[in-house]
Amino acid sequence: MMIATREQAEATIVDINGDIDMGTSPGLRKTLLESLKATPRLVVNLGGVRYIDSSGIASLVEVLKEARNKQKRLVLFGLNTAVREVLQLTRLNKIFEIRETEEQALA
Amino acid sequence: MMIATREQAEATIVDINGDIDMGTSPGLRKTLLESLKATPRLVVNLGGVRYIDSSGIASLVEVLKEARNKQKRLVLFGLNTAVREVLQLTRLNKIFEIRETEEQALA
Amino acid sequence: MNCHVNAHSGSQTAPPGGGPLTLRMRITSDPRLLCVVRSTVSELATVCGFEDEQRRRITLAVDEALSNVMRHAYKNRRDQEIELSCQVCSDCLEFSFIDRGEAADRSRICAQPLDEIATGGRGTHLIRQIMDEVCYDQVSEGNRLRLKKYLPCIKSKA
Amino acid sequence: MNCHVNAHSGSQTAPPGGGPLTLRMRITSDPRLLCVVRSTVSELATVCGFEDEQRRRITLAVDEALSNVMRHAYKNRRDQEIELSCQVCSDCLEFSFIDRGEAADRSRICAQPLDEIATGGRGTHLIRQIMDEVCYDQVSEGNRLRLKKYLPCIKSKA
Numbered sequence A, B: 001m002m003i004a005t006r007e008q009a010e011a012t013i014v015d016i017n018g019d020i021d022m023g024t025s026p027g028l029r030k031t032l033l034e035s036l037k038a039t040p041r042l043v044v045n046l047g048g049v050r051y052i053d054s055s056g057i058a059s060l061v062e063v064l065k066e067a068r069n070k071q072k073r074l075v076l077f078g079l080n081t082a083v084r085e086v087l088q089l090t091r092l093n094k095i096f097e098i099r100e101t102e103e104q105a106l107a
Numbered sequence C, D: 001m002n003c004h005v006n007a008h009s010g011s012q013t014a015p016p017g018g019g020p021l022t023l024r025m026r027i028t029s030d031p032r033l034l035c036v037v038r039s040t041v042s043e044l045a046t047v048c049g050f051e052d053e054q055r056r057r058i059t060l061a062v063d064e065a066l067s068n069v070m071r072h073a074y075k076n077r078r079d080q081e082i083e084l085s086c087q088v089c090s091d092c093l094e095f096s097f098i099d100r101g102e103a104a105d106r107s108r109i110c111a112q113p114l115d116e117i118a119t120g121g122r123g124t125h126l127i128r129q130i131m132d133e134v135c136y137d138q139v140s141e142g143n144r145l146r147l148k149k150y151l152p153c154i155k156s157k158a
Ligand SMILES: Nc1ncnc2c1ncn2[C@@H]1O[C@H](COP(=O)(O)OP(=O)(O)O)[C@@H](O)[C@H]1O
Pocket: C065, C068, C069, C072, C073, C102, C103, C104, C105, C108, C109, C110, C111, C119, C120, C121, C122, C123, C124, C125
């Protein structure tokens, strides 16, 4: 998995590439929590993610909780079918802010 | 692997989809030799082939030999990188008639 | 023994062409191998005739089960051994995991409700949702988890 | 014993991060499993850091070796067992095949010239071209073929 971060005025965008599983989700969790500290809106680009497991989902939930605590926003975009399916299976598709494109995620 | 055959006036086009390996090449060999009987030019679309092994290469060589014996033509097109690499490794890229597109293969 | 059979799943015999297939793996308990096993399972499910969505689900369930062994049974030690047998029978695709780590506490399997914003506890729910039969037990070699998925041609949605 | 080491291959020690990985498979000698093994090997090569072209070559070599066992050692019987061990060491990715079929006649390995329009005899050439070490021998469990590919970071093109 590769993670790249782009900082903008009112948001930080994190681009993720590769599989999110038990081996890679701790690194993702750490990066996202770190990035969240410095921005009011964390935008996560999942376009390059072809696989996510429950540990990845748990990491995203943890970041969402922290965002809510701090009155910040976590927005996901670019979800492909595989990622959508896992969010549906775990019944979390209604809990996250999900957008189609980066433009919509930043709007 | 799936094989579909389209017959035209001066050529028969065979579309192959899937992997060509020891399990699937006997079926391919049979279909190609059969199709060759009824046409002066056999055109093979390898666009849907992401893998070919030496048994697949051997089948194509056998069809080429039969075509030469009968003064017919065997033309391959749509080869992706993986297939090209195997033809190079086996030093057969100069022996087959290879074209980029179906149009060129039928020209 | 702790077994679960999904109520909606029935089966009729419909042997697939070509006889049974077996693939037994023994792997190091290292998360770097998770993607390798996913790749194996995904392709095996395709060979069994499962379509894309089911193939992705089966791969997810196997990955969750393997991750649980690495994390819970072996407590993240990366030098242990896990056995994963995959068997294509006449009516199902079956996976059997064996480890020599700590046995699963049955009261924690599917113990957390799925719809809350919990930061864990989803793996065993996913496994049970996706698979037709889930069975945890002990055998002489260690802890065993068996997962069964009925083959697509014989799945009856009764 | 019949071994071959490619002259162009040298190696320096450069252990990869995370320690050795082992994946042992026992599979039915059925060609329907070839694509499953290719998928496994391809992903394992990626984990080892091989780029696309090398990954495809390694997958091809393993597939050719496995096909040869099915066809020549087991004469296309589909109910026999093949053991394939994959090991990621500090300096190489190693594959070991074991079968209990007919032993390979060493005089036929790489016996046909590659550049003629022959209708066979290319598998063993491909294996030797792609792999850095190729070794056929007998062990108590049966016939063994070992293939070694040096890891990309340590390959010296001397
Ligand atoms: N293979 C296993 N070995 C030991 N314990 C297990 C195993 N699988 C599951 N468990 C137990 O079941 C609990 C729930 O597992 P799971 O639903 O996958 O969620 P999580 O892994 O996030 O805790 C785990 O916390 C663990 O206590």
